Amino acid sequence: MKTDNLFSLRSIWGNSQFDYALVPSSGHSGGIVSIWNPYIFVKHKIISNLNVLIVQGRWLDVKLDIYMVNVYAPQDEEGKQNLWRFITEFMSTNPGHYIIFGDFNSVRNKSERFGSVFSNSNASYFNEFIANGNLVDIPMGGYKFTRVDKSCTKGSRLDRFLIADLTWNHLGPLTAVALDRTISDHHPILLRRCTADYGPIPFKIYHSWFQADGFDKVVADFWSNGYYRKSSSALINFKNKLQGLKSAIKGWVNTRRSRIEVIDSLREELRSLDLHIDVRQGLHHGGEKRMKLVNEIHKLEREQKEDLIQKSRIKWCVDGDENSKFFHGTINKKRKQLSVRGIKSNGQWVEEPMAVKQTFLNHYSIFFSKVTSIPYSARSNRFKMVSQHELEILESEVSLEEIKEVVWDCGSDKSPGPDGFSFGFIKRYWNMMKNDIFAAISEFFNNGDIPIGCNASFITLIPKIESPLVVNDFRPISLIQKIKGYHQPSNI
Numbered sequence: 066m067k068t069d070n071l072f073s074l075r076s077i078w079g080n081s082q083f084d085y086a087l088v089p090s091s092g093h094s095g096g097i098v099s100i101w102n103p104y105i106f107v108k109h110k111i112i113s114n115l116n117v118l119i120v121q122g123r124w125l126d127v128k129l130d131i132y133m134v135n136v137y138a139p140q141d142e143e144g145k146q147n148l149w150r151f152i153t154e155f156m157s158t159n160p161g162h163y164i165i166f167g168d169f170n171s172v173r174n175k176s177e178r179f180g181s182v183f184s185n186s187n188a189s190y191f192n193e194f195i196a197n198g199n200l201v202d203i204p205m206g207g208y209k210f211t212r213v214d215k216s217c218t219k220g221s222r223l224d225r226f227l228i229a230d231l232t233w234n235h236l237g238p239l240t241a242v243a244l245d246r247t248i249s250d251h252h253p254i255l256l257r258r259c260t261a262d263y264g265p266i267p268f269k270i271y272h273s274w275f276q277a278d279g280f281d282k283v284v285a286d287f288w289s290n291g292y293y294r295k296s297s298s299a300l301i302n303f304k305n306k307l308q309g310l311k312s313a314i315k316g317w318v319n320t321r322r323s324r325i326e327v328i329d330s331l332r333e334e335l336r337s338l339d340l341h342i343d344v345r346q347g348l349h350h351g352g353e354k355r356m357k358l359v360n361e362i363h364k365l366e367r368e369q370k371e372d373l374i375q376k377s378r379i380k381w382c383v384d385g386d387e388n389s390k391f392f393h394g395t396i397n398k399k400r401k402q403l404s405v406r407g408i409k410s411n412g413q414w415v416e417e418p419m420a421v422k423q424t425f426l427n428h429y430s431i432f433f434s435k436v437t438s439i440p441y442s443a444r445s446n447r448f449k450m451v452s453q454h455e456l457e458i459l460e461s462e463v464s465l466e467e468i469k470e471v472v473w474d475c476g477s478d479k480s481p482g483p484d485g486f487s488f489g490f491i492k493r494y495w496n497m498m499k500n501d502i503f504a505a506i507s508e509f510f511n512n513g514d515i516p517i518g519c520n521a522s523f524i525t526l527i528p529k530i531e532s533p534l535v536v537n538d539f540r541p542i543s544l545i546q547k548i549k550g551y552h553q554p555s556n557i
Contacts, residue, residue, distance in 0.1 A: 226256045524541045
């Protein structure tokens, strides 16, 4: 490389501690350059052509051998298809970890372009390339469009990071941000590993605990004799009792050894037994002892798998996959794709957790403020009215059998409410809890009021689009566990 070009690279990097690889420019097409800190990334080999620069090496921080693929896609559709085919075939013949980034000169859908013609076939080929390569398109904050022309009448999201599914699961939390473009027509894009702490993780009951030694006793002892703040309200009593039970269960969980630790200990014991058998060429009652250890390991691994299935909320019969790695991957991918990495507040991109939470709080406080009065308007006679018989059913006293029927109609493994107790838990301990549940629901029907704190809920934010930037890009859903009935004769 010429001295002036080396000086340019140094001015971009900021110091002389860098290594690089490049593809020279050709005609009107610009070149490609990758620059890195040799104390963080060690190059092993370079593969390149006119439109792609692949640097394979060792990422020292995360102890990972990885392919860094820098892309500058051509303008013509045929050239892009050839490039997607080349990268796909390279990944197939060279399996491993991949991060693919750069200017892809393609968008995935109409929403990623304005002011110019959207090519459906171009987007289809690009999406097919991403799907065939098992790549994850990292959601990007900062700006929606990464390239805007000089007249500011055309914009597209041409630049992005695509990460192999295997790599996505291996690395920690990742976030991508489009930075200010200043004098350029492209926004620089930044990928970084980050962990945002938004507070404690909510309590949750795992159904695998039902088979654990001592769990039934903890629940039964507290529900019969445990201390909780008593009230004249059955609803408040039920809430306080659940809160106290939650504390008792947390104490039980904290006294247990980690399941992974127990499995590792049993495997070590199994290994020692096998060595003993090998040296002595057999062992009296060795087979019986070994079978007991194997069965205990299988039992714990099944419990671990049940937890993963419950976390991922995917039906076993649908997936037909007995490999817990599948559920680990599902959980991690869902968690990373739905997590909020940042938000625009007053036109500025913010990532600090307190600032992000305050932005959402300010927005939703307007919509979820207390309503002092609800305007009444006369109903039109065109609407169907309930019959006298249906009215009598709705106003009749609720029965315990009716409540039980509705509880059993609810999915056992559905998302729990803010208290962390699933319907599976309520069904298992129904005989123990039914009188308290009946008293709480009867009080509501008699008084028509729910005390403060008895109807709390979580507001969960679901992204409406792939790379949400502002609060309105999220759809709020309320996670609250309610007992509902939708068919007669239930009036719950």
